[in-house]
Amino acid sequence: GWLKERVEEMRRVLKPAGSIFLHCDWHANAYIRADILDKIFGMNNFRNEIIWKRATSGSSKSVANRLGTDHDMIYFYSKSEDYNFIPVWTEYPAKEVDKRFKKSDEHGKYKDAELATYSQDTLEKLKRENRLIVNSSGKYRYKIYLDEIKGVLADDIWNDIPPVNSQAKERVGYPTQKPEALLERIIKMASNEGDTVLDPFMGGGTAIAVADKLNRRWLGIDQSAMAVKVTELRLQKQQDLFSAPYAVQLHKYDYDTLRYKDAFAFEAWIVRQFGGTPNAKQRGDMGLDGKAA
Structure with a gap:
């Protein structure tokens, strides 16, 4: 229907190095992936099914006869094999920080790592920076500070981005x-x-x-x-x-513009606007009297 036609047009205008991200929930996700995206972009250009966990545990609406749903899908397809992709880094989870960066000094929290290969110059540099560690076995290790780490590479489960709540500054009142x-993560x-x-x-x-x-x-x-x-x-x-x-x-379309359109052009306009024949309310919204213009 209308979604398939739009996705076809999106692929047409997309540059060879471009990508598409289509957000949907559970209602039609299987159909959208198998019958639209796979067919139009090709299964070989499927990159990821990103799971956006938009609700915290226990906050999804309760359902009597099935599990609650608290995530949406974002399908990521490229137009070709040669596409733009910049790795995404996210902050270390607090639990991981406490687990891995247990020690600290005047420069901040750090973890130590094995110094497998090194030169005398490397040892001298680490000594000057107070980053060299010699363990009880005489093995050299060195300090890696938390603020030097980009974070962790993001995978296909995004559970660190909450939905727009009623008090958010960015809220504009639009329902979806x-x-x-x-969007910042996707665009970057x-x-x-x-x-x-x-x-x-x-x-x-x-x-x-x-x-x-x-x-x-x-x-x-x-x-x-x-x-x-x-x-x-x-x-x-x-x-x-x-x-x-x-x-x-x-x-904008007024009554006369639509009334005197070619019948096939009017039908095409209806499909684009409403995805099918308009109901009584839609006809009223268009200013039509319920008869074909």
Whole structure:
């Protein structure tokens, strides 16, 4: 249906080194992966099924006859074998810090590691920096400080990014709003400054706002005029002297424009807007009288 058509168009405009990230929940994830993404991008270009644990343990809605659901899926596909990928580092979990970095000195917490190969110059340098350790067996070891470590390489389970709560500063009130940290990780992982980010399901504008902050070029699309206005207001709040200019284009349809459209063009418009024949409410929203225009 409409999703398949949009994914086909997304692949068409994607650069060879580009990637797509499609977020969904459990309702249609199997269909989206097997019948849309695998077929359009090819199974050989599947990279990851990222699990975003968006709720803390015990906070998911209780369900009487099955397990609670507290995660969503983000499918990561590339257009080719030669694609942009920048490894993601996350902070050491507090438990890991306590477990691995048990000792500390005037420079901070550290762990010690074996000095397998070394030269006299290396030993002298470590001595000067007070990083050399000689254990009871006479083996050389050295200090690795916590602040020298990037962290740990992220895997495909992301449980360190909470959803946007009711008190969050970034909250704009859009029902499906995603946290900026989630989009920041994705954009940094798959693009460089100056690259272009396209979000054809713009919603509350998180991807666009984050792409703008990260000095990416961007393009956002949404059939909802409200989504466009919410995103525009969000961008206005974060603009400064160095922000690149942007344009907003709203396509409005009045009764006469739709009434006198070619029948097939009107049918195509209906499919794009609603994914099928409109119901009574949708016809009312369009200003139609319930009859084919």
